Amino acid sequence: MGTWRGPADRWPEHSKQWFQDALAEARSAGWHFLDFSSHSFGLVACRVDLEDRCEFPIFSTGRAGEDAAQTLQKMVRRCPHRAPEAKPFGAAAHLGRAEDSLKKGQRLASAAEVCLAAQDASNHAQELLEQAMEVVEHAQRNFDEALEEERAASELLKTVDPDLAAMPTVAVVEGAAEHHRDATRSLRRVTKESPRKRAVGKALGELRAQIEALQRADL
Numbered sequence: 001m002g003t004w005r006g007p008a009d010r011w012p013e014h015s016k017q018w019f020q021d022a023l024a025e026a027r028s029a030g031w032h033f034l035d036f037s038s039h040s041f042g043l044v045a046c047r048v049d050l051e052d053r054c055e056f057p058i059f060s061t062g063r064a065g066e067d068a069a070q071t072l073q074k075m076v077r078r079c080p081h082r083a084p085e086a087k088p089f090g091a092a093a094h095l096g097r098a099e100d101s102l103k104k105g106q107r108l109a110s111a112a113e114v115c116l117a118a119q120d121a122s123n124h125a126q127e128l129l130e131q132a133m134e135v136v137e138h139a140q141r142n143f144d145e146a147l148e149e150e151r152a153a154s155e156l157l158k159t160v161d162p163d164l165a166a167m168p169t170v171a172v173v174e175g176a177a178e179h180h181r182d183a184t185r186s187l188r189r190v191t192k193e194s195p196r197k198r199a200v201g202k203a204l205g206e207l208r209a210q211i212e213a214l215q216r217a218d219l
């Protein structure tokens with residue numbers, strides 16, 4: 001029996017290319033190599049610390065050949081015993097893993113960007129929708145209020161003489177002012193004091209205030 005060589009140690013070179021390839025793959029996967037003194041080239045095993053491990057004897061020449069090398073490659077790829085701390089060995093293996101990880105990372109980052117953009121768009125759409133709803137509700141309230149005012153206005157106008165209602169309001173106020181002036185002039189000619197004269201004078205004062213309020217209003 002020889003000694004175990006680890007994946008970082010030098011392994012003897014097999015004479016057949018297919019075994020060189022299979023052994024290189026086993027070594028990259030962290031397998032170990034055991035020299036045999038005679039008959040065999042050696043034994044490879046996935047772990048030296050497990051009894052129930054994958055192992056494969058390799059002969060120097062003759063028996064088995066390419067098929068055996070392929071069987072070893074399959075065994076290496078299917079091995080369920082890789083130690084958690086076992087790392088792939090060799091620059092090519094590290095580079096391969098780096099590329100794999102890079103691709104996975106790029107895929108995730110792109111997906112995250114798409115998700116983020118979709119989320120932003122969705123949030124913005126929600127905001128716009130809420131604003132639109134507010135505008136619509138506001139418009140609806142204004143519309144209802146306008147209808148209400150319109151109904152109130154037409155109810156009020158029914159109480160007014162149709163001829164006056166048809167005139168511009170400024171002219172109606174001017175008419176009221178003229179009548180007020182006429183009434184004031186007429187009342188001045190009444191010399192005798194009486195409750196009736198006082199009542200008319202008081203009413204004229206109230207009418208004066210009413211007309212002035214109307215003239216200040218935006219007609």
Ligand SMILES: [Zn+2]
Pocket residue numbers: 046047053054079080081082
């Ligand atoms: Zn194994």
